[in-house]
Amino acid sequence: MKRRTTLKDLAKELNLAASTISRALDDHPGISPETKEKVLNKAEELGFTRNSIASSFRKNKTLTIGVIVPRIDIHFHSLVISGIEEFAYKAGYNVTIFQSRDSIKRETKITKILQNKMSEGVIICLGTETDSYEHFEKLNRLKIPLVFYDRVPSDYEANKIIINDYESAFKATEHLIEIGCKRIGHIGGSQSTGIFKDRYEGFKAALTKHGFPMDKKLVHFTRELSYEEGALVAKKLLNLENRPDGIFCSNDYTAVSAIQVFQKNNIKIPNEISIVGFSNYPISKIIEPHLTTVNDRAFEMGMAAARLLIRQIEEEEDIIQSEIVTIKTELIVRESTMRSS
Amino acid sequence: MKRRTTLKDLAKELNLAASTISRALDDHPGISPETKEKVLNKAEELGFTRNSIASSFRKNKTLTIGVIVPRIDIHFHSLVISGIEEFAYKAGYNVTIFQSRDSIKRETKITKILQNKMSEGVIICLGTETDSYEHFEKLNRLKIPLVFYDRVPSDYEANKIIINDYESAFKATEHLIEIGCKRIGHIGGSQSTGIFKDRYEGFKAALTKHGFPMDKKLVHFTRELSYEEGALVAKKLLNLENRPDGIFCSNDYTAVSAIQVFQKNNIKIPNEISIVGFSNYPISKIIEPHLTTVNDRAFEMGMAAARLLIRQIEEEEDIIQSEIVTIKTELIVRESTMRSS
DNA sequence: ACACAATATGCAAACGTTTGCATGAATTTA
DNA sequence: TAAATTCATGCAAACGTTTGCATATTGTGT
Incomplete structure (x- = not known):
């Protein structure tokens, strides 16, 4: 059972420090072009790819957003998810999906899963049973941005993507x-x-x-x-x-x-x-x-939801308390x- | 800017070692019921949840599977994904989705993303453009199990979920x-x-x-x-x-x-x-x-794909070289x- | 009362990457 | 030519959790 090659393996091979390898792969300006060249070649040769979990762990950034929908196989939701994935992909984020199947119990359990720092933000369409929002409050307190779409909480201030x-x-x-x-x-x-x-x-x-x-x-x-x-x-x-x-x-x-x-x-x-x-x-x-x-315009709702969420994730100072985007219908x-x- | 509470914070509060906390939360048999009780209460009080990235990192397990489909908004695929999510959820896995949009370029780029140890396995339906499988070979070499469904590579040995x-x-x-x-x-x-x-x-x-x-x-x-x-x-x-x-x-x-x-x-x-x-x-x-x-039976195909993939992920010794599952049609x-x- | 087993907890290293700071070499400036 | 500046790289700590092993405490059998 061979171990995956790591940064350190690469470093040893090239007689460089791990930090140099890391920076070279990042195209950091402080590394000479020749070294970058060497590192890139060796990485290719050894089939090295960064362990993104270690990276996420260290940087405290997962580049992942969570999506909770009642059911994926409802055409409207599959279109929204498609829009979310499209925008997220281009912004370098991954999309993890969950189905609540309109069960508030399952919805709550999913929010628990999402608390663990795995997703940097969450997009939700509420299930039919959902009539309280405590389970989302928890995410709020952990500073995980939320965006609701379509079925949004009416009496609860939050980011929302809706139509009129x-x-x-x-x-x-x-x-x-x-x-x-x-x-x-x-x-x-x-x-x-x-x-x-x-x-x-x-x-x-x-x-x-x-x-x-x-x-x-x-x-x-x-x-x-x-x-x-x-x-x-x-x-x-x-x-x-x-x-x-x-x-x-x-x-x-x-x-x-x-x-x-x-x-x-x-x-x-x-x-x-x-x-x-x-x-x-x-x-x-x-x-x-x-x-x-x-x-x-379900696809566009998805795009808008992802755009809003990612903006909030990346925002330096959070001045915006909440935002409501209304998509044009036709x-x-x-x-x-x-x-x- | 307050830090999230960690295991160590909990440990300090309770005058216990971090390892004890970890085990208590895991309901480990070596920890006394009273301690477990205390830990659970304190965790609740401080709103502690494990940092799952750190956990994944340490355990070298992400409990995440990747899914590549041509398009999510095609009903067949949304049904398959629904089946995948359903099985994965019950098995404790998360599902990250990607759309290739039938572009081999995008499909290849997605496989690169998935190489980084983020997903423990991948389920794929090939895009129309795809006529070579080198980009999947890479995943194979990294021992990341693959399962193809519906549009599967014909001249390439692999795990497949198909119908006749x-x-x-x-x-x-x-x-x-x-x-x-x-x-x-x-x-x-x-x-x-x-x-x-x-x-x-x-x-x-x-x-x-x-x-x-x-x-x-x-x-x-x-x-x-x-x-x-x-x-x-x-x-x-x-x-x-x-x-x-x-x-x-x-x-x-x-x-x-x-x-x-x-x-x-x-x-x-x-x-x-x-x-x-x-x-x-x-x-x-x-x-x-x-x-x-x-x-x-698209939903069942999804379930079968997830079942097969997760089995392969969890299998101790990998004796099975590949497996082809044919779902009954009607x-x-x-x-x-x-x-x- | 003694050795021994069982139970509960602690210690410390490890996982792979990133990053602030330090270091040394090469180049420029006065 | 000495001092200052720039450039390239290295050092080492840190992120939060898990886990093998060690230790301390209690209980059991003779």
Whole structure:
């Protein structure tokens, strides 16, 4: 069992001090070009690579950030992680991921793992069960910067990357009004989750602004905005004596589900009922008719989260107490709201 | 600027040796229950957590595995990663992810990063550009175990987690034959990628076994099996004087695309043309008619990859030179091949 | 009461790298 | 040519934890 070659081995081989080797590899100005050359060659020859754990230990810097998401296989999160990795990679940081699987117990345990100085900062999207933030307080006290995204703690000051759900929903609803919808319904998510509440509020505000009455019969909240729940709600809306002619859905799955239910009942989309979704999932441009939806720019959220976090990690004096970045959304208009007049 | 509390701080507070503290926290049998109690309490009081970098350094164990995927936001990979994380988490390992973005240059640079003793093992899905494996050889020489999944090096001995693409395609095609298809076409992927070649071979073998002639006009290879390419190929098949009555597609995107093209041209699915996809993407159970497809069990692949890797990391004597695990696939029959007779 | 075993704790080195300071050689300046 | 400056390298401590071995204390059997 041979030991890995170390700085000292290299030093011995070259009759130099370990410190010289270290500096040579760092391209330190105080080392002569010839020595650097020699060191580099020998390192190549012996297949030497720095032990980055020893380095991290000595420098007290790991160049690693932690990411906690409910689930990696949800497309939105995989896009965010992709953005985080992209920015982090270019900034020389590694990304360690954890899934809370929406369990506050597991989320708490993960924060414990992350306390151990392993990550220099943490990016989090809260799980559905999470209603207190003590476990993050601990990280705060250890001066480990945190950035929340998407599902952020509402009543807790922190770094956050968000979109304006209220405004996005408002615009989406207004779009339905502009194309001539008169009775507009809503398929919403759990109102205990901030973002879904905001979307509902934005929906309501748009109706109010344009003098539309609020018909409670047209509004349904689901537990988790699943494809199946979407179908159930759509059927209810369909069977109303006075059914809607436009629906704003809080995500794309329920929107797609609704489209299919209506189509099966020979209701023409968009002319009889127009549909708007939320998130710009891949399926939104596959379903026929293509779905009008809000692009929430998940990749960019990830980039922004990593940028903010790394800035805070590297900041010399921490003057900034917290920062909230709002990413622009965009309504992508597709066939599901393109009425032929 | 206060220093983090260390083992030594704790030791001083309690008038114990650092070694005692360390062992107490490890629940070492040689330490009395009372001392353990005291240590635990004090640790809690001072908010002490071990510096895991120092620990990793000393023990020469990082409990971290690296994962290289082409892109995280591809659903298949996000599922695999989810499986990897799930297994690793339960085994006490952390997962650090990297995207090669199908660039061999970036892939190589990532392997350099992973050489530094940071990860104890690496799980990889090769990028499309990758045609040589020297950059992995380096990791091999450093005794860092590797596990490849999905896109694995064909002419290179290594640990691999795969599915039997040949057999899966064979069965999928046979299914089309069994339901009565007489002219069966294929929408395939790049034949320079092993898995897509295998699927094509399996397709051919099924035809041969059942005495069907190979009609080259019914077989089309795409560059990246995209939704858009699927539509192009489907149109070509549609316009043949003698069009197919069944199609085996090497992924679900092209299958869905084909379904839509045929439907727009008033061809009934499954009765006039039956379609089978590959991968069991979420969209396969949303598209109407629901798509018959091969479940490749991506999550389980991830679990298996992590299991194999961690076993190799922890193995005392390394007797096993390499290991190939084949995960079972399953044909999920849905409406797109359920013909009414 | 003695040797001996068992139990609990301490000592000190080690892991590989980095870094402030010291040292010596070579070069420039007065 | 002596002093000052620059340049290149070396020395040694430090980072926080772990671990083999040593030591001290208590308990057991004869």
